[in-house]
Amino acid sequence: MTITSDVDQAISSLRRQVCDLHRHLTRYELVIWTAGNVSARVPGRDLMVIKPSGADYDSMTDRDMVVCDLHGNLVDGTLSPSSDTAAHAYVYRHMPHVGGVVHTHSTYATAWAARGEPIPCVLTMIADEFGGDIPVGPFALIGDDSIGRGIVEALRDSRSPAVLMRNHGPFTIGRTARDAVKAAVMVEDVARTVHISRQLGVPPALDAADVTALFERYQNVYGQPGRPADLPEENHR
């Protein structure tokens, strides 16, 4: 009973966090209309919290967020889950360290994805966050495990928390949903900067050793010690 109540509380808190995190997608103009979605794994449970399908960013509330199992079946909620739920679920099943997944059609990242071209590591900011080139995943139809499988295969051998799914758009992962949102914001930013730089020439790639030095420093030194990255969003304000 206590356990159930703890889970209830965790889910209730995640519904708030997941709903709230979507505001970064609109603020940074990563999504239009009802496209895009954020999910979070329920820690220690085979459950996830995700945006409902076709939900309006301005009007959706905590209570609209739905709870699914890790096969995408609805467990709690009155609305249908995001049409990308199967992809999120596959990632959680196969990447146990992942606590959050985000999908958008953000303009520049999707432009690279449409050409099936990885974003080269030509900026310190790419080394910091992505630890190398940002990889491309396969084209896959929606409706079964194809998209999820493509994400997991593309990310398995990469330090990058972002993958550009061909002709589709970026998916990002993170230890928490907030980290995955951060990666979604950053992948669009670097996709835009590198695109623009490439329009008038070819920016040189960073040395592999410098990339590793930057990545390790950023992952371990940047930010505040003792302020856990998975602190609920409201506590960051």
Next chain:
Amino acid sequence: MTITSDVDQAISSLRRQVCDLHRHLTRYELVIWTAGNVSARVPGRDLMVIKPSGADYDSMTDRDMVVCDLHGNLVDGTLSPSSDTAAHAYVYRHMPHVGGVVHTHSTYATAWAARGEPIPCVLTMIADEFGGDIPVGPFALIGDDSIGRGIVEALRDSRSPAVLMRNHGPFTIGRTARDAVKAAVMVEDVARTVHISRQLGVPPALDAADVTALFERYQNVYGQPGRPADLPEENHR
């Protein structure tokens, strides 16, 4: 009398919806100054509700929306109707399933229109919403049925709710005015993404069978069952 009163109420509600839907045009920066317009058919009547000519987006109210017959003649309202009223009226006369029409000069869609080049179906999002390439319509002068005829001819053999009128800009249609606004938002988004992708290469087109599979799924499965798409805008909030 009851009938008249029902029509009055329908018109009053459509005035609110049409006025309110224009906020998406400014939010997504599809229009500047007073350019652009949304209209809605009055269900079961040969009437439409449309934005007045030269109206300011920030200050216009429900009562400023004008009612015209389907030949563009003013039926109710104190202001002159949009200078694009004849085009909207022609579409309603010749496409009975259309309940809403939108016109903008949104930047990227208009850039494709200026070259007279269709937007190729290279993204899952284009397949979802437009079901194939987004077609080009003829150049036509304002002032008679030319623009309306061009829209209807270009869209008749297409699954696309958007047409790029040469040297002019996009027109979109929908079962409801809200659907037409959604298409106006999405045509600009995909026009931008494909333009940017094309700047550094040629994104491959999707297979026709994949396009159809994506279109049919999106049109029939996406969103919430039992939540009619023509629900008044205010109920979506």
Next chain:
Amino acid sequence: MTITSDVDQAISSLRRQVCDLHRHLTRYELVIWTAGNVSARVPGRDLMVIKPSGADYDSMTDRDMVVCDLHGNLVDGTLSPSSDTAAHAYVYRHMPHVGGVVHTHSTYATAWAARGEPIPCVLTMIADEFGGDIPVGPFALIGDDSIGRGIVEALRDSRSPAVLMRNHGPFTIGRTARDAVKAAVMVEDVARTVHISRQLGVPPALDAADVTALFERYQNVYGQPGRPADLPEENHR
């Protein structure tokens, strides 16, 4: 005495209008920091109202607007007039039908100006508002009549209310300050759309006869009859 008081009231009203019109420059992102300026002629007087030099858009008020004669000398106000005052004054002295002048460094219009390339009339919207290609003016140093003379010479034989001053940026004129602001908003919009269209091809120019037909219709039919374009801004809300 009545005359003096009428002039005082006209100036007071223009200070409000001029100050308020600057919000369109920030809303449409035509300016950064303190760059850009709007002025209005005081009707029937050899006076103008203009933004002070280096004024902050967010904090400036009606009372900060300064009154100058048409040689740029300060007549009323506590702050120094805009560093572009001489150019505005020259335009008012030599173009008696002009009631408002606007200057910005808006991105796309300035990009055309930097290359010294007119914006070709390839959109109905350019025909409507500018009546043909948008012309280029000479490079001129700030500090004397050079800029003003360049503007007047470039616009004298054109229907366009906008000129692209080489290596500098656009100046626009209008019957009223509001009309000049509208032209500043529209020149950036069409500069952007044509630039983007040109990146992937060459949009065909409109026929001269079509341009004239569109221009005359837009100038005479568009908008609301009996609603004067020089109505104070506040009455448009």
Next chain:
Amino acid sequence: MTITSDVDQAISSLRRQVCDLHRHLTRYELVIWTAGNVSARVPGRDLMVIKPSGADYDSMTDRDMVVCDLHGNLVDGTLSPSSDTAAHAYVYRHMPHVGGVVHTHSTYATAWAARGEPIPCVLTMIADEFGGDIPVGPFALIGDDSIGRGIVEALRDSRSPAVLMRNHGPFTIGRTARDAVKAAVMVEDVARTVHISRQLGVPPALDAADVTALFERYQNVYGQPGRPADLPEENHR
């Protein structure tokens, strides 16, 4: 004691100013998430006030700003200083006239930096603020004096308050933190305009004599006499 109390008051005021100046970085979209930072020298002391590492722009307050000595050691504050503190400190140690430093990854300036290409002086606005081409600094890893040394070397023989650090992004300096923020806003604006102009041709460079005339006028005549540029930000409102 009075001295100490004066310093305390100066630091308290600078904390407010530095915190507040960051809003320009978000307003002009020069930064995403927690990237970017502003610092100010404490006048007459070997101290600086700087943003903490990984701080959220929306929630950070005056009290979060940290005080460091000019070797980057924390002197006062509860949070870790920005990971770019060593670079700011080096600049203050070696450029005594500098009172403020700003770092961003703003898109267009970073795109030039990624190619290692200076921004050519093809606009009057570049001559005004930067007095010539905007120079490129070396690639340098974070963590010691390398970045600071690169900034100082690149700016020593230039009139420009901005330097484009290779594969990284712009750093700007100013007599005050506000001036450095202004330079950060302007470097992105001109980086964007020149980039766009260059996409369709090569804008001609200004003559060196014109550049000097424009620079000297703008630095000495522009703005309001008797309104010191280092007036606290709040007094500008």
